[in-house]
Each structure stands twice: as structure tokens, then as C-alpha cells.
Amino acid sequence: MLEVQSLCAGYGPVRALDGVSFAAAEGQVTAVLGANGAGKTTLLRTVSRLHQARSGSVRFAGHDLSRLPAERLPALGLSHVPEGRGVITELTVEENLRLGGLGRGSRPTAADLDRVYDLFPPLAERRDAAATTLSGGERQMLVVGRALMAKPTMLLLDEPSLGLAPRVVAQIFDLLRTLVREQGLSVLLVEQNARSALSVADRGVVLNLGRVVADEPAEVLAGDTTLRHAYLGF
Amino acid sequence: MQQFLNTALSGLTLGMVYAAFALALVLIFRATRVVNFAQAPMAIVTTFIALTIIDDGHSYWLAFVAALASGLVLGAVIERVVIRPVEGKSEINAVILTLGLFIVLHGVAAVVFGNRFRSFPAPFGIRGFEVGDTTIALTGFGVFQIVSVLVVMALLVLLFRFTDLGLRMRAAAYSPEVSRLLGVRVGRMLTLGWALASLVGSLAGLLIAGGSLVHPSYMDSVVVFGFVAAVLGGLDSPVGAVVGGLVLGLSLSFVSGYVGSQLVALAALLILVLVLTLRPGGLFGTAQERRV
Numbered sequence: 443m444l445e446v447q448s449l450c451a452g453y454g455p456v457r458a459l460d461g462v463s464f465a466a467a468e469g470q471v472t473a474v475l476g477a478n479g480a481g482k483t484t485l486l487r488t489v490s491r492l493h494q495a496r497s498g499s500v501r502f503a504g505h506d507l508s509r510l511p512a513e514r515l516p517a518l519g520l521s522h523v524p525e526g527r528g529v530i531t532e533l534t535v536e537e538n539l540r541l542g543g544l545g546r547g548s549r550p551t552a553a554d555l556d557r558v559y560d561l562f563p564p565l566a567e568r569r570d571a572a573a574t575t576l577s578g579g580e581r582q583m584l585v586v587g588r589a590l591m592a593k594p595t596m597l598l599l600d601e602p603s604l605g606l607a608p609r610v611v612a613q614i615f616d617l618l619r620t621l622v623r624e625q626g627l628s629v630l631l632v633e634q635n636a637r638s639a640l641s642v643a644d645r646g647v648v649l650n651l652g653r654v655v656a657d658e659p660a661e662v663l664a665g666d667t668t669l670r671h672a673y674l675g676f
Numbered sequence: 677m678q679q680f681l682n683t684a685l686s687g688l689t690l691g692m693v694y695a696a697f698a699l700a701l702v703l704i705f706r707a708t709r710v711v712n713f714a715q716a717p718m719a720i721v722t723t724f725i726a727l728t729i730i731d732d733g734h735s736y737w738l739a740f741v742a743a744l745a746s747g748l749v750l751g752a753v754i755e756r757v758v759i760r761p762v763e764g765k766s767e768i769n770a771v772i773l774t775l776g777l778f779i780v781l782h783g784v785a786a787v788v789f790g791n792r793f794r795s796f797p798a799p800f801g802i803r804g805f806e807v808g809d810t811t812i813a814l815t816g817f818g819v820f821q822i823v824s825v826l827v828v829m830a831l832l833v834l835l836f837r838f839t840d841l842g843l844r845m846r847a848a849a850y851s852p853e854v855s856r857l858l859g860v861r862v863g864r865m866l867t868l869g870w871a872l873a874s875l876v877g878s879l880a881g882l883l884i885a886g887g888s889l890v891h892p893s894y895m896d897s898v899v900v901f902g903f904v905a906a907v908l909g910g911l912d913s914p915v916g917a918v919v920g921g922l923v924l925g926l927s928l929s930f931v932s933g934y935v936g937s938q939l940v941a942l943a944a945l946l947i948l949v950l951v952l953t954l955r956p957g958g959l960f961g962t963a964q965e966r967r968v
Binding site: 490492511512513514515516517521522524528530531532533537540541542544545546547549588592 | 840843844846847850851853854855856857858859860861862
């Protein structure tokens with residue numbers, strides 16, 4: 443579904459990604475793990491075209507993404523969910539959601555909104571509130587819900603657990619699992635919290651200093667004590 | 677009593693014109709955090725385009741529409757050609773560019789349209805209405821000024837609050853990167869923002885020009901008051917711009933009528949200092965303090 447080939451990217455003299463290759467399969471949760479500075483966020487930003495790759499290629503559902511502008515990706519079914527700070531705080535909850543729906547190229551309907559409100563009841567109660575009044579957990583629900591409004595086939599999730607209580611993280615990961623199981627959604631999950639991520643993922647890709655050091659089924663990674671201690675911190 | 681009423685009425689019409697200028701500044705500031713110092717000469721260029729059409733014997737309304745349309749195009753072209761190359765860099769780059777544009781457009785307007793005073797017609801009467809046997813300081817053109825600014829303001833509110841395009845424009849202004857991830861063509865929204873602002877600016881130019889003499893620099897002082905009005909309103913709030921314009925127009929009218937017209941500029945400065953001391957974010961501003 444998503445194929446990353448020999449991807450290199452960086453900032454000035456810094457090589458943040460140094461020949462990264464992996465594939466994220468359809469209908470699965472692929473977790474990209476690694477410590478701070480491993481290149482996880484750069485990888486996500488390069489895949490979704492916010493950051494220009496130096497070389498290598500990214501293909502999604504048959505499309506070569508290397509020449510497309512970031513704003514075209516939602517229409518192809520690829521939605522990048524920024525971390526919870528990515529809510530547009532000046533807009534209301536519902537305006538954030540409507541904006542997400544517009545990314546698909548057509549006007550979101552009331553049914554589209556209701557579907558997201560069913561998944562995240564707290565958002566329904568706050569639909570007309572300014573997004574700035576939401577808690578951290580509600581903001582994370584909002585960015586995920588907003589991405590779902592575009593009816594994506596694949597979600598790119600950036601650190602959904604960042605700064606959230608473990609219970610909220612568990613809720614969000616449960617929901618992801620449900621969406622994958624029931625709607626065939628594919629997920630590329632970038633996480634520093636490796637333990638939680640591996641509990642929900644089918645496959646794990648471990649990055650260290652911009653290189654892939656492991657690419658295994660999640661249960662294999664979780665069982666590899668040496669690797670876990672060296673790169674994943676648990 | 678009559679003097680009070682007349683002072684208030686002329687303050688109201690003047691305030692509406694300040695409000696239109698403030699609105700033009702606010703539209704650009706909230707989209708790009710840039711204060712467009714070239715607003716005055718941009719409006720001068722479009723006003724002179726209208727005057728050229730009128731002098732050629734065409735109707736005022738044709739000239740009116742042409743000025744607004746050329747304002748729209750001028751704003752879009754300036755954003756694409758001048759501002760776009762420095763977008764995403766420090767805002768000071770764009771601000772300096774608008775200062776440069778101020779000088780260039782001023783010069784170009786003087787060369788093309790002539791550096792002299794020319795009279796600009798008004799589409800409605802410019803003599804005060806008569807109520808009973810007294811003439812009040814509200815003219816047909818004054819009513820037109822007030823109504824057209826209110827109409828433009830209402831249209832902008834409708835656009836931003838209730839349309840998908842308006843939602844995209846607001847999102848692009850507040851959070852460009854997140855908006856791109858949601859499929860918003862941010863560059864196009866910024867161009868549109870400049871175009872709309874320039875259209876509102878050209879309307880303000882026409883409104884201030886009607887029934888008076890115009891000159892390539894006739895608008896500079898009005899824009900200074902428009903700027904004060906925008907800052908009073910908080911610089912990023914369209915409603916604030918209009919309220920700021922009215923507050924300023926009324927206050928200055930009363931200063932001029934009751935204290936002395938030579939004190940108007942000083943009074944504007946005083947009001948600005950007073951408001952910014954009591955409410956540094958402006959009357960309606962949502963801006964937070966930040967390090968610059």
C-alpha cells in the first residue's frame with residue numbers, strides 16, 4: 443500500500459533519514475519506532491510531502507508521491523494526522539471536522555459528521571466550542587476524527603500518545619484497531635511509546651539515527667529483549 | 677443639539693471610510709501577519725483608473741465596478757509577484773516590501789495619472805438632507821458610504837462564517853501547515869486574501885474620493901487613520917476594524933467640531949496610546965504577546 447524506497451532527507455548538513463526502505467501493508471497497523479532524533483517525524487513529514495526528500499521514492503496505492511504537493515494527498519486517500527497540537531484552535535470543533543471533510547474534494551454531509559461524533563461522543567457535546575477549549579485527549583480525538591472525515595484508506599499518525607494519560611491512549615489505540623478490523627483502514631503509526639504501539643501494531647519498523655535497524659512482525663519485536671533494550675527503552 | 681447631531685453624523689460617515697481601510701489592512705494582517713503599507717497607493721491606483729474611465733465619458737457605476745475589479749487583480753498580482761517569494765520567511769521581509777511598493781506605486785501613479793489635483797464626482801448628492809427647515813450633515817453620498825461599507829462587511833462575514841471557501845481561507849491563515857495536510861491550497865487562499873483586501877481598499881478609495889479632489893498622495897493621511905482604527909480593533913478582527921473605525925471617526929469628528937480641527941491628528945495619537953495602554957491587544961484582538 444505504502445512503499446518507501448531508499449529515502450534520504452535532512453536539514454542542512456544533518457542526515458535525518460539515511461536510505462530508509464520499508465512497506466506498510468494494506469489493512470494493517472505498521473508502527474515506526476525509535477528514540478528521539480531517530481528520524482521518525484522526518485520520515486512522516488517526508489512521506490506526506492511537508493519535507494522534501496533528497497533522494498529515494500515514496501509510492502502510495504500506485505501513485506508516485508515524490509512530485510505531488512502535500513495538499514493533494516487527502517484526495518488520494520492518505521491522511522496525515524499531526525499530533526494533538528495540530529488542531530486549529532481558532533476554529534470550532536465542527537469547523538475543524540468540516541475542513542477535514544473538504545480535503546476529499548467534496549462537501550461533507552451531516553451523516554459524515556455524525557459518523558465521527560459516534561466514534562468520539564465527547565466531540566459531539568463540544569461541537570460548537572472553540573477547539574482551544576478542548577483537553578489534550580479531546581484534541582487527539584479531534585485530529586483523528588478530522589482525518590477520518592476525508593474517508594482515507596490510510597492514516598499517518600504522528601505520536602498520538604504524546605502527553606496523554608495512559609487510559610486515553612488505550613482508548614485511541616482501541617479505536618484504531620476497530621477501524622482497521624471493520625473498515626480495512628491501513629495505519630502508519632509513528633510512536634516513541636513503543637510498548638503501547640507494539641500492542642496495537644501488526645508490524646514494527648525500528649529506526650535509529652535515520653536507518654532501519656529492524657523490520658519485523660510486532661510480536662517478534664516485542665519478544666526480542668536485546669533489541670527492545672537497545673532501541674525501544676523497555 | 678443640532679451641532680452635536682451634525683458632528684456625530686459626519687463622524688459616522690468618516691468612521692465608515694476608516695473602517696473600510698482598517699478592514700483591508702485586517703484582511704491581510706490576519707492571513708499573513710503583514711501590515712500592508714502599500715494599501716494607500718494601491719487604492720490610489722484603482723481610484724485613478726475609475727477617474728480615467730469617468731473622464732472618458734463613461735458612467736460612474738462602470739468606473740466603480742472597474743475600480744473594484746482592478747483592485748481585485750492588483751491585490752492578487754502583488755501577492756503572487758512581490759509577496760510570494762518571501763512568504764514563509766520572517767514577516768519583516770514582506771513588510772519592507774510593502775513599504776517599497778508604497779514608494780513605487782506612488783511614483784507610478786504620479787507619472788501615469790499626473791501629479792495634480794483632479795475632481796472626482798460623486799454618484800449621489802453631496803448636499804446635506806433637509807429635515808424641516810434645517811440642513812443636516814448627512815448627504816446622499818454619505819448614506820451610500822455607510823451602506824456600502826456595511827454591505828461589504830456583511831458579505832465578508834457571510835463568506836468567512838458560512839462558506840467552505842471562507843473556512844479554507846481562515847484555516848490557511850491560522851495554521852498553514854495543518855491546512856495543507858487537510859488538502860487546502862494555502863498559496864491560493866493567500867492570493868485570494870490579498871485580492872479581497874485590495875478590493876475593500878479600492879472601495880475605501882472610491883468612497884473617500886467621491887465629491888472631492890484627488891491627488892496621488894491624497895489618501896495617505898486617511899490610511900494612517902485606517903491603520904489607527906485597525907490597531908484599535910486589534911488588527912486581526914474584522915468586527916474590531918469596523919468598531920475601531922467608528923470610534924475613531926466619531927471621536928475625531930467631535931474633537932474637530934468642539935475643540936479645534938488642528939488637534940485631530942494629536943487626538944488620534946492620544947486615542948491610540950490610551951487604548952493600547954489599557955488593552956494592549958486592541959479592543960477586539962485575540963493576539964497573544966510574543967517575542968519579536
